[in-house]
Amino acid sequence: MIPGALRRLWAEPRAPGAPRRVWRDWFLFGVIVVIAVLETALRPDVVWPPVALAMALGLACTMLWRRTHPLAMIALTFGAVIAVSVASLAAGVESVGLGAMAFVVLLGYALLRWGSGREIVLGTAIVLVAFTVGISSDYTTLGEAVGAFIFMASPFVVGASVRVFSVSRARELDQVRLREREQLARELHDTVAHHVSAMVIRAQAGRVVAATQPAAAGEALAVIEAEGSRTLAEMRVLVGALRDRGDAALAPARGVVDVPSLAAADERVAVRLTGDLDDLGPAVGAAVFRIAQESVTNAVRHARGATRIVVAVTGSPDAVRCVVTDDGDTVLAPRSAGYGIVGMTERATLLGGTITAGPGSSRGWVVDAVLPRAAAA
Template identity: 45%
Template sequence: MLTLARSLWRLPAPPDARPAGRWDYAFVAAVAVMAVLEATVLRPDLDRRWLSLAAFLVWLPTLLLRRTRPGVMVTVFAVVMFVPVYEAFESSGRPPDDLHTGIVALLIPYSITRWESGRAVIPDLFLFGLVAARSLLWEGTPTGDRVGGTAVIVAAAAMGAAVRARAMLQSRQLDVVRQQERERLARDLHDTVAHHLTAIAISAQAGLAVADAKPEAARDALRRIDEEATRTLAETRKVVRMLRTDEDEVDRPLDDLAGLASTGGPGPSVDVQVADGLDDLSPTVGAALQRIAQEAVANARRHADGATSVHVQVRRHLDDVELVVTDDGRAPTRSAEGFGIVGMTERAALLGGTLAAGPAPDGGWRVTATLPSEERR
């Protein structure tokens, strides 16, 4: 309980408080006109009507500050309303009659709990309560009116707190969505760009190694670097487009896997085999398979010592689709650093699948991803 109280006390003012707009000014003007009509036409017999009307019109404009400066609003309200109350009690011993238009004062407790900082809520509500108490606690006020008036004030404050809690919850949900989008973007950029950058780095190293002895081989390496750089640019643009819309997910979920195949150039060769009958995969599942395969191939190029080949196989297994990526390198132990395996595992888990990565029984390294043929919701 103490921890909750401290959290509420330290609660900052909401950051989404906007200043008064034209509708706020129109509202205040309309209420002022209604108050004047009430005091002059509708209730001409109102006790001390001119004093009540003047006090009301003085504090009414502070409603324009109800979001940005609620403390100023309630302070002006308390100070201004003290004058007619004091004068009425001095002369007749009873509070002055209220304008029916004064019901807009219920916006004050609502605004305090909705827009004020945590440490200012209690003193501001107390100050408003002092003003309200002059009618609620007067000895001539019926008990029913006291209970009803108190309930209405409490309800207004509770509504402000409820709206504030809902806004905070929505803000946190938006923060979670943004964080998930950032993580997805990081995975996509890592999965797509890292694969091609690895090939560029390997080609550059090979070209440097043979530049003096074999100029033709160096030119081949430069051509491969150019091809990989072009692919990197295209993949990066695709990821950016995916952040705006999912319409880029066309009905060819596994066609991009063929682009991983490579038989020439530096590094191990990559062989891709896709079984028949997988054209009915959803675009999301197909994209996940392609990203996981890309990352697995990139990891083999980076970490598989002495690897000469990487084999990528996609096949249907019962109601699931299975992706297996193996290499023949010497890699009984892989570094746990980086986001490669973590990203692949998360991507598979998001679709209700599983992923296992580890040494293969016959040597090398194997990555096995099993995903449902359709998205599991």
């Protein structure tokens, strides 16, 4: 089991999204330089002051690349620490270094947080060698050695914990997006099946009456053409939508006409439908209902102190807009981090629309979604 775990660790890729140098890195670099210079000037017990200062200033640069090149920074820093420790041990002097060198512990965090599996293995081995050499050259008591090990290992543990949490969070978000796409695909599957069935029935009827009623046959062809065009439009939306299972929901997909039923969820809910809401595509109508439903559910559950929840759906020639607002306490109900927002965003994006969610101008929470009447591919 252990060799298998090591093989999986060795093959682990780097964590995605490692940020490059930001202003905080430059600020940290500046703080390290100032502390190192002051420590060298003010501490009379520093061993080999020029060497200690040069090592601190040189290795401070590793803070700028610790996330994008974690193994290289570990090798450079702890390689220098090993070399200086061996030299001080050979010279019979105390360990060479400054208190400012404590910044090296950040390299361990960066290695576990952003490095690949092989970088983690090799980097950890280098750190252990450097720790062993350092303890050998400046050993005092067992308690101090254990304390130093805990101090050095803590950033590794924190980095690994943050990485595991981040990966777990990303997987959960991916599952939410996949479930939303699967639901959208099922709804579109029902719509396309309906259109195709109508085309088949019209084609069969046209064949029966083609010989005796040519006009009726022409009418059947016109209906087939219209149904075919609508089917192709809905099929374009299927691009990118995923399905995991073969079972299809038997209940018809809900649309804009079903939005008023959300008022039954709570007496505080009010629904307003205005504008042109006829002839919406089934995918767009289902998306409007889904967004309104999710927003009302979140408001009912989390909008503390809310006295009114308003769902306003407005249709225009090119788009349909769904705005859900409440007058609850936004401080006590931070709903922006929920998975429901992720699902609504995924659905709106698939249809070529946009959605925003956040605190209102005065109080409460606002979800504002705009979807094109003709769903984008």
